[in-house]
Amino acid sequence: MSDKCDMCLLGLIILSSLLTGTSGEDHVFISSGENVHLSCNKALPDCTSTTWIYSSFRDSAGTVELITGGIKKNDTERHERLSLESDCSLNIKNVTEEDYGFYSCRQYVNGQKQGPDADVFLHVLHVSLFLSSSSSSSSSSSQTEISPGRSVTLSCQLYSLFSCDYLVSSEGFEMLWVNQTGVDLKTDSRYQISSSSDQYHCIIITLTTTLLKEDDNREWRCRLTHGEQLKTSVRYTVKYSDPGETEVSVNAGLLYRVIVTIVEIAVFVPPTVILLQIICARRAGRKDSRPPEEIEMPTILE
Structure with a gap:
C-alpha cells in the first residue's frame, strides 16, 4: 500500500x-x-x-x-x-x-x-552507437574505434519523467545533431536524421550516415535546447582502427625481434669460436710435446 x-x-x-x-x-x-x-x-x-x-x-x-x-x-x-x-x-x-x-x-x-x-x-541525455552489421549498441562512450565504409547510427535519447508533448509542444525543448562548428546536420544531405519517442525515452533523435575517410576523429554533438538556452549536450567522436596498420605494426615488431636475435648471436658466437680454437690448439700442443717413450709404437706384424 x-x-x-x-x-x-x-x-x-x-x-x-x-x-x-x-x-x-x-x-x-x-x-x-x-x-x-x-x-x-x-x-x-x-x-x-x-x-x-x-x-x-x-x-x-x-x-x-x-x-x-x-x-x-x-x-x-x-x-x-x-x-x-x-x-x-x-x-x-x-x-x-x-x-x-x-x-x-x-x-x-x-x-x-x-x-x-x-x-x-x-533528466539524462544519452547517446548509443549502432553498427549496420550488429544489433548491439556501444553505450556510455564518447569515442568508438571503427573503420570507414561502415554505416552507423547514433541515437541520442533524453530520459525523463515528463511527457514528450509537454516538453516539446508546451515548453519548447528541442534536440538536434550539429557538427563541431555548431551547424545543424539537417542541412547536410549525407545524414539521415529522424526523431521519435517511447515510454522511457522522452525524445529520441537518430543520425545515420556512412563513414568516409575524412570522418576519422570527426566530432558530432547532440544538443538539448530550451528556446535559446543550451541545457546539455553530448559529444561523440569516431576514431578509425585500420587492420592493415595493425598487421604492419605486428610484422614490424616481429622483424625487430629477429634483428635483435641476430645481433645477439653475432656478438656471442665469435668469442665462443675463438675460445674453442684456443682450447683445441692447446690440446694439440700437449700431444706433440710428449717424450718419445710415451709415444706408443705401432705393432709390426710378421
Missing part, C-alpha cells in the same frame, strides 16, 4: 509541476558519464537527519531511500557513486541513463519533518 501511495504522491508532484510551470534548479539536465550535484534545503546544523529518496515510473518498486540519517544505503545499485556534501546536497558520479527520475531531500527530527523538501527532477 505504501508503494502505491508513494507512486501517487510522485504523480501529484509531477502534475503540480506541469500545471504551475515549475522550472529552474528543481529541473537538472545532465549528460550520461558526467557528475551531477543535487541541492538540498538544509534546515539543520548537520546532515545526520537528512534523507534522500529516489523514484521513477519504470517499475512498481516505489520510492527508494538512497540516504537515511546522513548515511548511504548499502543495498542500492548506485551506492558506490553517491556521496553527501556538508550542505546535505547529493553528488552522483558518472551518471547513467538509469539515474533519471525524481529525487527529494528531506530532514527529520524525532520523526517530524523540518523545513520544506528539496525536489529535483533529473
Whole structure:
C-alpha cells in the first residue's frame, strides 16, 4: 500500500509541476558519464537527519531511500557513486541513463519533518552507437574505434519523467545533431536524421550516415535546447582502427625481434669460436710435446 501511495504522491508532484510551470534548479539536465550535484534545503546544523529518496515510473518498486540519517544505503545499485556534501546536497558520479527520475531531500527530527523538501527532477541525455552489421549498441562512450565504409547510427535519447508533448509542444525543448562548428546536420544531405519517442525515452533523435575517410576523429554533438538556452549536450567522436596498420605494426615488431636475435648471436658466437680454437690448439700442443717413450709404437706384424 505504501508503494502505491508513494507512486501517487510522485504523480501529484509531477502534475503540480506541469500545471504551475515549475522550472529552474528543481529541473537538472545532465549528460550520461558526467557528475551531477543535487541541492538540498538544509534546515539543520548537520546532515545526520537528512534523507534522500529516489523514484521513477519504470517499475512498481516505489520510492527508494538512497540516504537515511546522513548515511548511504548499502543495498542500492548506485551506492558506490553517491556521496553527501556538508550542505546535505547529493553528488552522483558518472551518471547513467538509469539515474533519471525524481529525487527529494528531506530532514527529520524525532520523526517530524523540518523545513520544506528539496525536489529535483533529473533528466539524462544519452547517446548509443549502432553498427549496420550488429544489433548491439556501444553505450556510455564518447569515442568508438571503427573503420570507414561502415554505416552507423547514433541515437541520442533524453530520459525523463515528463511527457514528450509537454516538453516539446508546451515548453519548447528541442534536440538536434550539429557538427563541431555548431551547424545543424539537417542541412547536410549525407545524414539521415529522424526523431521519435517511447515510454522511457522522452525524445529520441537518430543520425545515420556512412563513414568516409575524412570522418576519422570527426566530432558530432547532440544538443538539448530550451528556446535559446543550451541545457546539455553530448559529444561523440569516431576514431578509425585500420587492420592493415595493425598487421604492419605486428610484422614490424616481429622483424625487430629477429634483428635483435641476430645481433645477439653475432656478438656471442665469435668469442665462443675463438675460445674453442684456443682450447683445441692447446690440446694439440700437449700431444706433440710428449717424450718419445710415451709415444706408443705401432705393432709390426710378421
